Amino acid sequence: MTTIPCFVSPTAGTSAARAAALPARGGLGLKPEHFRTIIETRPDLGFFEIHAENYMVDGGPFHHYLTQIRRDYPLSIHGVGLSIGGEGRLDEDHLDRLATLIARYEPQSFSEHLAWSSHGDIFLNDLLPAPYNAATLHRVCDHIDRVQERLGRRMLLENPATYVEFAASTMAETDFIGEVVKRTGCGLLLDVNNVYVSCTNHGRDPQACIEALPLAAAGQIHLAGYAQDIDAAGAPLLIDSHGAPISRAVWDLYRYTLERTGPLPTLIERDNDIPALPVLLAEAQQAEELLQACLSEAA
Amino acid sequence: MNQFDFASALLDPDLPAPAGLTAWNGSDPAHRFRIYRNNVIVSLIDALADTFEVTQQLVGEDFFRAMARVYAYGHPPQSRLMAFYGASFPTFIASFPPAAALPYLADVARLEYLRVVAYHAADLPGIGSDEVAAALAEQATLPTLKVSLHPSLAVLASASAVVSLWAAHQGILELSTVTTDSPETALVLRHGLDVEVMQISPAAGAFISALQSGVSLGQAAAAVAAIEADFDLVGTLGLLLQKSAITAL
Numbered sequence: 001m002t003t004i005p006c007f008v009s010p011t012a013g014t015s016a017a018r019a020a021a022l023p024a025r026g027g028l029g030l031k032p033e034h035f036r037t038i039i040e041t042r043p044d045l046g047f048f049e050i051h052a053e054n055y056m057v058d059g060g061p062f063h064h065y066l067t068q069i070r071r072d073y074p075l076s077i078h079g080v081g082l083s084i085g086g087e088g089r090l091d092e093d094h095l096d097r098l099a100t101l102i103a104r105y106e107p108q109s110f111s112e113h114l115a116w117s118s119h120g121d122i123f124l125n126d127l128l129p130a131p132y133n134a135a136t137l138h139r140v141c142d143h144i145d146r147v148q149e150r151l152g153r154r155m156l157l158e159n160p161a162t163y164v165e166f167a168a169s170t171m172a173e174t175d176f177i178g179e180v181v182k183r184t185g186c187g188l189l190l191d192v193n194n195v196y197v198s199c200t201n202h203g204r205d206p207q208a209c210i211e212a213l214p215l216a217a218a219g220q221i222h223l224a225g226y227a228q229d230i231d232a233a234g235a236p237l238l239i240d241s242h243g244a245p246i247s248r249a250v251w252d253l254y255r256y257t258l259e260r261t262g263p264l265p266t267l268i269e270r271d272n273d274i275p276a277l278p279v280l281l282a283e284a285q286q287a288e289e290l291l292q293a294c295l296s297e298a299a
Numbered sequence: 300m301n302q303f304d305f306a307s308a309l310l311d312p313d314l315p316a317p318a319g320l321t322a323w324n325g326s327d328p329a330h331r332f333r334i335y336r337n338n339v340i341v342s343l344i345d346a347l348a349d350t351f352e353v354t355q356q357l358v359g360e361d362f363f364r365a366m367a368r369v370y371a372y373g374h375p376p377q378s379r380l381m382a383f384y385g386a387s388f389p390t391f392i393a394s395f396p397p398a399a400a401l402p403y404l405a406d407v408a409r410l411e412y413l414r415v416v417a418y419h420a421a422d423l424p425g426i427g428s429d430e431v432a433a434a435l436a437e438q439a440t441l442p443t444l445k446v447s448l449h450p451s452l453a454v455l456a457s458a459s460a461v462v463s464l465w466a467a468h469q470g471i472l473e474l475s476t477v478t479t480d481s482p483e484t485a486l487v488l489r490h491g492l493d494v495e496v497m498q499i500s501p502a503a504g505a506f507i508s509a510l511q512s513g514v515s516l517g518q519a520a521a522a523v524a525a526i527e528a529d530f531d532l533v534g535t536l537g538l539l540l541q542k543s544a545i546t547a548l
Contacts, residue, residue: 053379058450059422061492081379087302094379119306123376125346126338128305131319163334164320201331203323229334233326239334 014072022047022074022108022220024263024291026284029270034277035065043281046288047074047108049267053081055105056097066105075107076220076267078189081123084143084157085130086116095150102151109220109265111156111189112147114140114177131166132176137183144184156189156219157181161197161226161240173198174212181214188214190261191222192254193246193269197238201231206253215261223254223287224269243272246283254287258294266291308332309339310375343371346384350415353468354392354408357401366395382419386412403459403479410461410496413453413487417494420451425543431536434548442517446510447547448539451489454504454511458482462498490542502527503535 016023025046030038038048048069055062082094102110115127130136147155159177171179181188190213199206225244229237246254246268258264266287268280304317320328347367348355355363370391376384389412392398393405434444455461460481467474484504486497499507502523509519523530539545 053381056380057382057419060417060419060451060489062419063422064492091379116302118379119302121377122306122310123379123381124306124309124339125342125376125381126309126335128302128309128335130302163331164328165322167319167321231322231324231326232330233322233324235324235326237331237334 017070017072017074019074019108022076022265024265026287026291027074027076027265027267028280028284029267030066030069031270031274032062032065033274035061035069037277039065039068041277042072043277045073045281045284047076047265047267049076049078052077052079052098052101055101070105075105076109076111076265077102077105077107078158079110079112080127081117082112082143082147083116083118084112084147085114085128085136085140086118086143087139088118088120090143090146091118092150095147099151102153109156110151110153111158111220113158113160114180115160127160129160129162129164129166131168132171132173133168134170137171137176137179140180141183144180144186148184148186154185154187156187158189158191158222159194159198159213161191161194161201161238163201163237163239165202172212174209178212178214181217186217187219188217189220189222190215190218190257190264191224192257193222193224193226193250194240196247196250196253197226197240200236200238203235206249207256210253210257210260215257218261218264221254221257221261221264221266222269223250223266223283226250241272242269246286251286251290255290255293258290259297262298263291263294309336310372312336312340312372340368340371343375343384344368346381347371347388350382350385351388351408351411353411353465354404356468357404357407357464358398362397366392366398369395382415388412403457403461403464406455406457406459406461407464409457410455410465410485410487413455413485414494414496417451417453417487417489420449420489423449423546425449425540426545426547428540430548431540431545435536442515442520444516444548445513446516446519446536446539446545448507448511449488449542449544449546451487451494452507452511452544453487454499454508455485455487456482456501456504456508457485461485462496465496486538488542488544490544495542497538499535499538500527500530502530503538506530506532506535507539 023046027047030048030050113127195209196206223246224242227239227241231237268283308314308317316329316332322328344367389405389408460477460483462483462485463477466472484501486499506523509522
């Protein structure tokens with residue numbers, strides 16, 4: 001991986017926007033409330049990420065602003081609606097819409113979730129868990145094969161944040177993901193917050209989970225904030241809310257992860273209670289400082 | 300566990316949590332399942348609150364969220380494109396008994412939904428005034444002329460003061476001055492990047508709707524003449540032209 005200086009001039013943006021891969025820098029989710037500020041101030045940032053489904057519209061301000069922003073920044077397209085873990089067949093119409101969006105914006109990365117979100121005709125608008133067993137593995141691999149075939153590119157699969165486990169599970173989550181990566185050749189979108197949330201919720205060791213994931217396939221990292229609850233026994237139950245600053249524990253786990261993966265493109269996710277852009281830029285900057293430290297240690 | 304049971308329990312709070320869930324510490328998994336239940340219903344209510352902002356202001360947050368909850372359980376999304384969730388919410392509001400005292404509420408919701416549709420509608424440039432002037436000068440072909448309108452454009456003829464109610468919640472108008480049962484016709488369109496809401500005469504509304512249905516200029520004008528003898532055809536076309544809403548002749 002090439003080393004990218006932490007403070008590049010925003011005018012260097014155009015060539016960065018055309019790079020083959022996302023840079024190993026901090027990035028932010030693109031939010032409509034920040035469109036104008038981004039265009040007016042051109043913040044120094046590694047990349048932006050969009051939720052694919054929000055841009056599956058015919059025209060209007062979303063495409064207007066994204067087109068402008070795309071000229072200056074690398075882009076990650078992150079799907080939330082493919083339902084890769086779903087029992088039903090993949091929605092080919094949705095895959096077509098995705099292919100159109102990807103052809104239009106030529107993102108450096110495309111990712112989706114290890115989860116399901118549709119059942120029959122109903123879209124549940126949430127990322128739902130599935131048991132880790134041979135039947136799910138077979139289905140998920142078939143779906144990822146189809147996605148990669150239709151889109152003509154490798155996708156990254158994101159590890160989930162979950163709140164329940166299944167009696168029907170026969171594999172550890174990390175082994176399941178490792179097997180999917182091995183069989184399909186997809187990459188890993190390593191959501192460090194999800195690792196922390198799921199490990200807390202299921203009594204596992206977060207560092208051991210990081211070690212057990214297929215880190216060599218990791219192409220991007222997600223960081224986010226969580227909300228805190230408790231379960232019926234009074235044990236902590238963390239909720240992947242995307243509505244708070246990143247916790248100290250997740251920053252520590254991120255540092256632990258980088259020591260094993262080397263620097264990776266790192267997205268700060270915030271989808272609820274969205275603050276002003278400078279607040280998020282400061283979090284992206286915090287990630288960049290850890291990425292820089294990681295590079296200096298490697299050197 | 301199968302996904303049918305899981306999905307059914309998410310969308311019906313009276314059903315028990317699906318079988319086959321476990322927790323590492325032996326705690327009741329049904330307690331944990333409620334996080335998924337809550338995520339789903341809250342996300343749907345939030346999506347409706349984003350689209351139907353003025354509707355929410357008119358009834359207050361508690362009433363709105365309770366109404367949206369009933370709707371969301373009965374009408375979960377059938378598309379992954381959440382921006383357009385709630386197309387049938389206005390019709391639901393019209394027959395929602397607790398909202399019966401507010402006969403204007405459903406039309407305010409209709410107006411807000413049209414604004415979302417206009418916001419995301421396809422980009423299409425309007426034609427210039429020279430082209431319109433040339434077409435209007437051709438007296439012989441004028442009656443058979445077809446006028447194509449921008450995909451963002453919609454007309455809403457309401458028995459309520461729907462534009463005034465909407466404007467009052469944008470700080471454009473004082474709410475206390477609005478007579479809610481005074482009929483108003485709204486024209487919604489996107490001009491450049493901005494969605495605009497204008498009050499137009501019922502005749503202009505009927506004329507624009509006729510053009511939108513694909514009839515010729517002559518047929519649209521004849522239909523409106525029956526409603527209003529001195530309909531301002533040139534003024535209405537001028538408004539559409541000024542808003543870049545005529546996309547082809």
